[in-house]
Amino acid sequence: MTSPLSVEEIQRVAELGRLKLSSEEVSEYTGQLGAILEYVAKLQDIDTEDVEPMAHAVEVQNVFREDEPRESLPCDAALVNAPKTDGEFFLVPQILGGGGA
Amino acid sequence: MLSATAQELRDQQECGELSSVEITSVCLDAIDEHNEKLNAFLTFDRDDALQQARRIDERRAAGETLGPLAGLPVAIKDNICIEGVTTTCASRSLENFRPPYSAHVIDRLRNAGAVLLGKTNLDEFAMGSSTENSAYGPTRNPHNLDCTPGGSSGGSAAAVAASLVPLAVGSDTGGSIRQPAAFCGIVGMKPTYGRVSRYGLVAFASSLDQIGPFARDVTGAAMLLEGLAGYDDRDSTCINQPVAKYSQTVDQPLEGLRIGVVKEYLEHDLDDGIRSSMATSMDIYRSLGAEVKAVSLPHANYSVATYYLIGPSEASSNLARYDGVHYGHRSSEFDDMIDMYCASRGEGFGAEVKRRVMLGTYALSAGYYDAYYLKALKVRRLIRNDYDAAFQEVDVIASPTTPHTAFQLGVMSDVPLSMYLSDLFTIGCNLAGIPGISIPCGVGNDGMPIGLQLMGRALEEETLFRAARMFERETDWHQRRAAL
Numbered sequence: 001m002t003s004p005l006s007v008e009e010i011q012r013v014a015e016l017g018r019l020k021l022s023s024e025e026v027s028e029y030t031g032q033l034g035a036i037l038e039y040v041a042k043l044q045d046i047d048t049e050d051v052e053p054m055a056h057a058v059e060v061q062n063v064f065r066e067d068e069p070r071e072s073l074p075c076d077a078a079l080v081n082a083p084k085t086d087g088e089f090f091l092v093p094q095i096l097g098g099g100g101a
Numbered sequence: 102m103l104s105a106t107a108q109e110l111r112d113q114q115e116c117g118e119l120s121s122v123e124i125t126s127v128c129l130d131a132i133d134e135h136n137e138k139l140n141a142f143l144t145f146d147r148d149d150a151l152q153q154a155r156r157i158d159e160r161r162a163a164g165e166t167l168g169p170l171a172g173l174p175v176a177i178k179d180n181i182c183i184e185g186v187t188t189t190c191a192s193r194s195l196e197n198f199r200p201p202y203s204a205h206v207i208d209r210l211r212n213a214g215a216v217l218l219g220k221t222n223l224d225e226f227a228m229g230s231s232t233e234n235s236a237y238g239p240t241r242n243p244h245n246l247d248c249t250p251g252g253s254s255g256g257s258a259a260a261v262a263a264s265l266v267p268l269a270v271g272s273d274t275g276g277s278i279r280q281p282a283a284f285c286g287i288v289g290m291k292p293t294y295g296r297v298s299r300y301g302l303v304a305f306a307s308s309l310d311q312i313g314p315f316a317r318d319v320t321g322a323a324m325l326l327e328g329l330a331g332y333d334d335r336d337s338t339c340i341n342q343p344v345a346k347y348s349q350t351v352d353q354p355l356e357g358l359r360i361g362v363v364k365e366y367l368e369h370d371l372d373d374g375i376r377s378s379m380a381t382s383m384d385i386y387r388s389l390g391a392e393v394k395a396v397s398l399p400h401a402n403y404s405v406a407t408y409y410l411i412g413p414s415e416a417s418s419n420l421a422r423y424d425g426v427h428y429g430h431r432s433s434e435f436d437d438m439i440d441m442y443c444a445s446r447g448e449g450f451g452a453e454v455k456r457r458v459m460l461g462t463y464a465l466s467a468g469y470y471d472a473y474y475l476k477a478l479k480v481r482r483l484i485r486n487d488y489d490a491a492f493q494e495v496d497v498i499a500s501p502t503t504p505h506t507a508f509q510l511g512v513m514s515d516v517p518l519s520m521y522l523s524d525l526f527t528i529g530c531n532l533a534g535i536p537g538i539s540i541p542c543g544v545g546n547d548g549m550p551i552g553l554q555l556m557g558r559a560l561e562e563e564t565l566f567r568a569a570r571m572f573e574r575e576t577d578w579h580q581r582r583a584a585l
Contacts, residue, residue, distance in 0.1 A: 013466065032518075036409060040409060054482035058338065058534055060338055090427060
């Protein structure tokens with residue numbers, strides 16, 4: 001079965017999804033996602049011309065509360081699971097001007 | 102004691118026959134003995150559990166009024182946060198994650214007096230139907246160790262079925278409570294969307310996820326849902342309506358109950374044992390005075406396709422947070438910021454999670470959004486309309502929970518689509534937002550348990566519990582225990 005997806009498309013989607021894939025994964029997903037897309041194409045058989053999309057099972061409305069300050073996580077608790085911090089901030093690689101962290 | 106129901110264990114504590122420390126010790130000993138072969142629990146802390154139990158016993162001795170789950174051990178699926186307790190979601194990416202806060206359901210369980218026994222295995226981020234997608238190895242079915250317990254809440258289901266714990270909490274996005282309950286021969290319910298707060302449940306597909314109970318019998322599930330459900334302003338989709346006293350009405354049979362059997366599901370390829378158990382179950386309801394008739398859900402056969410666009414789309418967005426910055430795995434080798442994200446995620450996520458992130462990213466990407474994601478949202482409404490129309494004619498909709506009994510480990514893992522298709526009967530409840538319960542109703546030719554699914558109108562969990570209990574009283578399938 002030929003996949004409706006090309007290897008290039010899979011690589012593009014992986015880039016959008018911020019996933020580094022091995023070449024084995026790329027070829028595996030090309031076939032598997034292609035098969036899934038062929039299956040879900042059956043939805044095109046249904047006439048949905050005047051149907052309102054349903055994003056939520058219960059009709060959700062905006063929930064408002066008074067704009068009052070509340071207690072939030074203390075800094076050390078918020079940082080406790082971070083891969084890299086300076087004790088006060090999350091540390092990430094340099095974004096401007098290149099270079100690593 | 103191991104085979105006792107939650108209600109029996111509660112009553113025995115109230116009359117002083119048993120202490121919570123005794124119950125908890127027996128559970129911990131059973132975990133010590135059987136967990137190595139089952140792999141149901143990922144984490145448990147004997148000292149901490151016994152300390153919780155001791156505290157309940159002391160409060161009871163002091164004459165304090167205790168909550169409805171006082172002294173009962175409860176297992177928690179490992180995608181529900183407990184402050185300071187490792188919460189992995191069965192992912193390498195969260196191997197060392199210790200949440201700085203607890204889920205709403207954890208606060209509620211503590212207030213109800215429950216003993217939090219440990220964290221159970223699941224498919225990574227709850228994505229799967231067999232618990233084989235766990236980074237920490239599959240869970241095995243206590244009825245046959247070569248078979249899957251189902252998934253994604255397979256650890257919770259196996260723990261209850263193997264009598265390691267009387268009650269357990271799971272989450273259900275497309276059947277992840279009901280399908281493992283069916284495969285393991287126990288009771289499991291997915292409540293109405295919004296009935297239980299999702300605060301502190303690690304998000305998979307936010308418009309479909311719902312937390313719910315596992316128990317050995319209907320009354321236990323009713324007791325546990327009563328403990329879990331309730332309003333929480335930290336989940337803006339949580340419904341602010343009173344929670345019925347399910348456990349107090351569960352024994353009241355329903356007069357004039359009308360049950361609709363889904364015609365489209367019976368046209369599907371079913372195991373022989375499942376088809377005959379379904380027929381026998383409906384005969385039992387008829388003998389109890391219920392009216393049983395066929396109902397149609399015309400778009401039922403589109404539910405899997407709809408779900409596998411909406412679920413992955415929401416997942417791809419929800420899982421964007423695992424970027425190696427705030428928590429979770431960060432790769433040690435990368436070129437720049439973007440490469441750090443990609444490498445961290447590529448290393449931290451397993452195959453099924455990556456597959457769904459890819460599928461969702463594709464369905465939401467420019468040029469495909471209308472054809473896939475938006476189209477699925479429209480079909481979702483048609484599926485919901487089908488249920489609304491059927492509930493004009495009947496009070497409860499019945500179907501098998503699954504088209505087949507628990508399959509052997511490994512047989513489905515190479516063909517994702519065939520695994521997805523096994524969720525056909527459970528997905529509809531999640532798309533429509535309605536409650537569904539699975540109860541044991543038979544045994545297949547392979548000796549594995551069969552589940553009967555009952556679905557109800559939104560917020561009519563009480564009807565489902567009462568209807569399920571009517572059946573349970575007439576049968577002894579729920580008393581069948583796995584021999585380990």
